[in-house]
Amino acid sequence: MKRTLAPLFLAAAVLGPLRADEGMWLYNNVPKERIRSKYGFEVTDPWLEHLRRSSVRFNSGGSGSFVSEDGLVLSNHHVGADAIQKLSSEGRNLLRDGFHAKRTSEELKCVDLELNVLESIEDVTARVNSAVAPGLAPEASAAARRRVMSEIEKESLDRTGFRSDVVTLYQGGAYHLYRFKKYTDVRLVFAPEQQAAFFGGDPDNFEFPRFNLDVCFFRVYEDGKPARVSHHLAWSKQGAAEGELTFVSGHPGRTSRALTVAELEFLRDDQFPHTLGLLKRREVLLTSWGARSAENGRRAKDELLGIQNSRKARDGGHAGLHDPALMQAKREAEAQFRKRLKADPALASADAAFDRIASAQAAMAPISRRYRLLESGHGFNSELFGIARRLLRSSEERGKPSGERLREYSDSARESFEQALFSAQPIHSDLEILTLGDSLTFLCEQLGTSDPLVQAVLAGRSPRDRAADLVKGTRLADVAERRRLHAGGASAVGGSQDAMIRLAGIVDAEARALRKQMEALDETKKLAHSEIAAARFRLEGASQYPDATFTLRLSYGVVKGYESQGVTVPAQTRMAGMFERSSAMEGRVPFDLPPRWLKRRSSMRLQTPFNFVSTHDIIGGNSGSPMVNRAGEFVGIIFDGNIDSLVLDFGYDEVKARALSVHSSAILEALRSVYGAKELVAELGTGRRRG
Amino acid sequence: MKRTLAPLFLAAAVLGPLRADEGMWLYNNVPKERIRSKYGFEVTDPWLEHLRRSSVRFNSGGSGSFVSEDGLVLSNHHVGADAIQKLSSEGRNLLRDGFHAKRTSEELKCVDLELNVLESIEDVTARVNSAVAPGLAPEASAAARRRVMSEIEKESLDRTGFRSDVVTLYQGGAYHLYRFKKYTDVRLVFAPEQQAAFFGGDPDNFEFPRFNLDVCFFRVYEDGKPARVSHHLAWSKQGAAEGELTFVSGHPGRTSRALTVAELEFLRDDQFPHTLGLLKRREVLLTSWGARSAENGRRAKDELLGIQNSRKARDGGHAGLHDPALMQAKREAEAQFRKRLKADPALASADAAFDRIASAQAAMAPISRRYRLLESGHGFNSELFGIARRLLRSSEERGKPSGERLREYSDSARESFEQALFSAQPIHSDLEILTLGDSLTFLCEQLGTSDPLVQAVLAGRSPRDRAADLVKGTRLADVAERRRLHAGGASAVGGSQDAMIRLAGIVDAEARALRKQMEALDETKKLAHSEIAAARFRLEGASQYPDATFTLRLSYGVVKGYESQGVTVPAQTRMAGMFERSSAMEGRVPFDLPPRWLKRRSSMRLQTPFNFVSTHDIIGGNSGSPMVNRAGEFVGIIFDGNIDSLVLDFGYDEVKARALSVHSSAILEALRSVYGAKELVAELGTGRRRG
Numbered sequence A, B: 001m002k003r004t005l006a007p008l009f010l011a012a013a014v015l016g017p018l019r020a021d022e023g024m025w026l027y028n029n030v031p032k033e034r035i036r037s038k039y040g041f042e043v044t045d046p047w048l049e050h051l052r053r054s055s056v057r058f059n060s061g062g063s064g065s066f067v068s069e070d071g072l073v074l075s076n077h078h079v080g081a082d083a084i085q086k087l088s089s090e091g092r093n094l095l096r097d098g099f100h101a102k103r104t105s106e107e108l109k110c111v112d113l114e115l116n117v118l119e120s121i122e123d124v125t126a127r128v129n130s131a132v133a134p135g136l137a138p139e140a141s142a143a144a145r146r147r148v149m150s151e152i153e154k155e156s157l158d159r160t161g162f163r164s165d166v167v168t169l170y171q172g173g174a175y176h177l178y179r180f181k182k183y184t185d186v187r188l189v190f191a192p193e194q195q196a197a198f199f200g201g202d203p204d205n206f207e208f209p210r211f212n213l214d215v216c217f218f219r220v221y222e223d224g225k226p227a228r229v230s231h232h233l234a235w236s237k238q239g240a241a242e243g244e245l246t247f248v249s250g251h252p253g254r255t256s257r258a259l260t261v262a263e264l265e266f267l268r269d270d271q272f273p274h275t276l277g278l279l280k281r282r283e284v285l286l287t288s289w290g291a292r293s294a295e296n297g298r299r300a301k302d303e304l305l306g307i308q309n310s311r312k313a314r315d316g317g318h319a320g321l322h323d324p325a326l327m328q329a330k331r332e333a334e335a336q337f338r339k340r341l342k343a344d345p346a347l348a349s350a351d352a353a354f355d356r357i358a359s360a361q362a363a364m365a366p367i368s369r370r371y372r373l374l375e376s377g378h379g380f381n382s383e384l385f386g387i388a389r390r391l392l393r394s395s396e397e398r399g400k401p402s403g404e405r406l407r408e409y410s411d412s413a414r415e416s417f418e419q420a421l422f423s424a425q426p427i428h429s430d431l432e433i434l435t436l437g438d439s440l441t442f443l444c445e446q447l448g449t450s451d452p453l454v455q456a457v458l459a460g461r462s463p464r465d466r467a468a469d470l471v472k473g474t475r476l477a478d479v480a481e482r483r484r485l486h487a488g489g490a491s492a493v494g495g496s497q498d499a500m501i502r503l504a505g506i507v508d509a510e511a512r513a514l515r516k517q518m519e520a521l522d523e524t525k526k527l528a529h530s531e532i533a534a535a536r537f538r539l540e541g542a543s544q545y546p547d548a549t550f551t552l553r554l555s556y557g558v559v560k561g562y563e564s565q566g567v568t569v570p571a572q573t574r575m576a577g578m579f580e581r582s583s584a585m586e587g588r589v590p591f592d593l594p595p596r597w598l599k600r601r602s603s604m605r606l607q608t609p610f611n612f613v614s615t616h617d618i619i620g621g622n623s624g625s626p627m628v629n630r631a632g633e634f635v636g637i638i639f640d641g642n643i644d645s646l647v648l649d650f651g652y653d654e655v656k657a658r659a660l661s662v663h664s665s666a667i668l669e670a671l672r673s674v675y676g677a678k679e680l681v682a683e684l685g686t687g688r689r690r691g
Helices: A030-040 A045-054 A077-086 A125-130 A140-162 A261-290 A294-321 A324-343 A345-375 A383-397 A413-419 A429-447 A452-458 A463-471 A477-494 A498-540 A575-584 A595-603 A644-650 A663-675 A678-686 B030-040 B045-054 B075-085 B125-129 B138-160 B261-290 B294-321 B323-341 B346-377 B384-396 B411-421 B429-447 B452-458 B463-472 B480-492 B501-539 B577-582 B595-603 B643-649 B664-674 B677-685
Strands: A054-058 A064-065 A072-074 A117-121 A163-169 A174-183 A185-191 A216-222 A245-250 A553-558 A562-564 A567-569 A571-573 A609-614 A625-629 A634-641 A659-663 B055-058 B062-066 B072-075 B115-123 B163-169 B174-183 B185-191 B216-222 B245-250 B553-558 B562-564 B566-567 B572-576 B609-614 B626-628 B636-639 B659-662
Touching: A045 A245, A054 A072, A064 A245, A064 A625, A064 A634, A072 A634, A077 A185, A077 A216, A117 A553, A117 B643, A125 A140, A125 A174, A140 A163, A140 A174, A174 A216, A216 B055, A245 A634, A261 A294, A261 A324, A261 A345, A261 A429, A261 B261, A261 B294, A261 B429, A294 A324, A294 A644, A294 B261, A324 A345, A324 A498, A324 B636, A345 A498, A383 A413, A383 A429, A383 A463, A383 A477, A413 B174, A429 A452, A429 A463, A429 B261, A429 B553, A452 A463, A452 A477, A452 A498, A452 B429, A463 A498, A571 A575, A575 A609, A575 A663, A575 B163, A595 A663, A609 A663, A625 B125, A634 A663, A644 B216, A659 A663, A663 A678, B045 B055, B045 B115, B045 B245, B055 B072, B062 B626, B062 B636, B072 B075, B075 B185, B075 B216, B125 B138, B125 B174, B138 B163, B138 B174, B174 B216, B245 B323, B245 B636, B261 B294, B261 B323, B261 B346, B261 B411, B261 B452, B294 B429, B294 B643, B323 B346, B323 B501, B346 B429, B346 B501, B384 B411, B384 B429, B384 B463, B384 B501, B429 B452, B429 B463, B452 B463, B452 B501, B463 B501, B572 B577, B577 B609, B577 B664, B595 B664, B609 B664, B636 B643, B636 B664, B659 B664, B664 B677
Parallel strands: none
Antiparallel strands: A054 A064, A054 A117, A064 A072, A072 A216, A117 A174, A163 A174, A185 A216, A245 A553, A245 A625, A562 A567, A571 A609, A609 A659, A625 A634, A634 A659, B055 B062, B055 B115, B062 B072, B072 B216, B115 B174, B163 B174, B185 B216, B245 B553, B245 B626, B562 B566, B572 B609, B609 B659, B626 B636, B636 B659
């Protein structure tokens, strides 16, 4: 699961009546009564506290859990991949070959991994709200709110030493103070080969049945020694069983369930088709070019994998938006809610806010094409163009007070801005010409060749020839040249004859104007959404769950298969299936198996459950979340969603959407039979490290 | 080279001044003076007759030549592939494994291959024109013309026994009677493995450098014995050399060089972007689905290869249309020509015809989207839908006189119509649901989900669910059911509850109306083009060459490299390069080599020239054309064009467009060293079969 859906719109509170197992619930607002009445299970506070303190947040974006009192942390391989990659070097490819520390002294300290454990939640809504005088203009009110939130965070940090974040929930309906214990000495303990973790690669991504050992183990250290943690999850003997009630504790990143119908229709009819068309165009371009030589293939690979992942994710989300049931439910819920707003004169303005959103959306439609092409860069798919624009804008923006600049040029963003600008990442001329030439062709198609700006951009050349001219006419591939221009500021950049900088100059006036228009419309929508959210909170309080915000949430559900196009998909796979799938695919990449797996096959218990699906309400960020049974024991780990789960960004679906997990038994079996990791197996069994 | 660019628009006469080696010249109108003045070479009538009588037309679409007096014919492997495929069976895969008949008794008789040799050309323009009374309405005039052409053909056939075709040249400026000797007993002599013929597959298609042994040999028979032919090409000792003047004799299929600027702009800005977007969408769909299982891959493969070929060809053509030099030349030539028309009051109407074309084109633009989706079926990418529509329309059309029906339902088309309708080709439900679901989504995107027709098509379901319902709700996969409905006529089809037939019914009224509008506009354009062509012929006579019409043509040019994005591409490759490319690509499909090549490598003269490029003006249909030197000796065989040659449909380009050939020496070397085909080598050397 590598969802990279960029934030499209502001998320707001959740609309509509809850469906069966719906909800990413706050730990201080778990629907105990619903769970009791549906499943006959009593969620107690100690039970919740144990699960909360066993849950781990990966600040790089993901979830995990403690599985021994000696600080052993389990997460997904794809959550840990960035840290694993950073521990690799030319002679040591840990992603490809895997890693196994037999003793703690062999565990590898990660470069920059930070893990958090949620210590406490405190409702600070009253204090935040009381600090914002009523009747303030929106900007002043936002500033006052930011000020009091910083105060609360600082006080808490000073008093407790815990990382302290005030989080905005229900789009401003509530403010909670989250305190975290921070671990910054995190060491790699075990990782399988990426072949085993991501067996089936892109073809099987977001699909089920699956056969992925998408796990890895880290250990948190304090004072140079394995940390002793107060809570960890015991390992279930059986693991998850079909039909069993289970819970997922993790950090869903972001959902957009409160988009209005007008916004969803825009996504369905405009944004998604545009983005998908572009992704497919780029996928074909890179695939075709990549097939021409081994070196081309290598250069294109990373971007191609990213594109394929995005394309698959968005195709799934788009299909969900085309589901009349989802849209009808949204429509009815919106109508009902607006009826309640209309009934209360004090809330009439929130009702009108829906119309303001629709108007802003409608105003975005006619400029969104030019905006995407010129400002979002869809017409200039080139690293060098991006660098040229950054240099040009930075030279202009630096003269303004930080608060008046485009946000990516503010003082606080300087560090990451310069890191990107001066990155030594290699830029390949041939690939640049290819992608820029194709995107200039796209620009012609979208705006028409006779458009004056297009004419200025092409300068009398064909799109491909112009791309070649531009790439040959720029020195920005050279980091030193970028530094020189950046240091020279407006005079150096403004006077530059560099072809790419001049191109950025041709586009910039209109691009900036479009951005200004779009941001104003987006601000209108944000304000309207806050107003709706406030009204909703007034009517419903916390009877609902807020949109995901990368805060700890609890989901509940059952292990359960589903129907897909008339075919029943069983709830679980077994380890034997991985070998069967590999041989059905003739062992071709990405269905090839690691040598270790092939060698140990005969000693494996092949009937062990491997991956399974369940009805839990999850989203990107939940990767690595532990799943526990009623007894609070670890029974599986979330690692993906099926293709129909890609609609969960917009609304829960219990019919076809499923969360995908690695079964706890498969983890043990692989550690034992394939990797001979006896000491890890023992630690998971006893909950403590031997010796 | 597998260009399948479907006829988009009527071709007309050629516009503008000739460029260097431009021209697909009629054999009875070779520009001898131009060739003499540029190259100092005298083209004589006997020289021409020898080349003409050595040239062979493959009626399946392609070219070839006699290379021995015993009827040995050389063409491309990809031209012969259809015939080779038809000789294959489950246990005998001749495409994959190749074929080699050591003696004539082993030569395999082709199922349905017909070869033609041009015997004579006679100008019958005067007779055709005199049969058409001036002042007739367009339809009556067309009918009178068809009548006299049939008469001439029949008289000639009765008198000479030769196949006799009256061909329309210069869009009606001239009518020539072509007489052909027909060979229908054609036997396969030799074919290499497809791996060698199409080494590099899709990635290298339309590219250079190349390493393809794209050849195969047939032999024509008469009375059960090898035919003794009057002319054949002697094999050159050296083959083509860089810078050498050579000639290509073959059958270019179709060019569209007389499209007006308004038409070219429509292609560039509307038709090509639409088609390319659709092709890329389908390519990603099938690639992604095909990667999910070996069986999926098998089912998707053929269509996928076709899509990739079309996508690559159109991407190249589209890039050509974006070349400002081409468009500027077209614009200037059109302006100059119209100036000449305006100067002559008798030709003023031809000048106005340009405006009529532009108006018709402009009128097409707003309906072309719905036309493509509903009538061309871009919104219903499904075999079953196609069958349903054919059944529905046939049941309605059969009641009308043949001349008033939609043309594919006329009496004369019945045989091929029924062959397609009752084809036992397997239809895979899963693939049908996939492609139909995706195209219904495309329909939604293009027309908007709220479009009333879209609503009727979807029937309240999501595109994917609706596709599944439709495929499950039809029995048309069963050929017997199609026969039953077809036999039952209007009452059986009209009363059918079959889901796919009912869907066809929902779409049909609007689809037919759109087709009527489009055909009327197309007719307007055709008439305007004839008028322009007539005026041009009056002004220029036969000083130009006519657009390609699958009649025999002569092109001249030189073996010459080119520049591509600043890189100099040398004119020729050597056989060693094939091994180098394969190993650089790690021997992966389609860069794998046949076992025979790997085994015989050490005994090959690896410095032998393999493939080369030249400036000849060619187009699809020229595949298999012989290239000869001044002495009329065989020096190479055309098999492809480079990516920049894909613009040759619209206009000749001498800078980057190149024809690709297999060098004569490579053919001999492979026959000798790899295949041990001594008797073929001897026959090519002596021009006669031993014993």
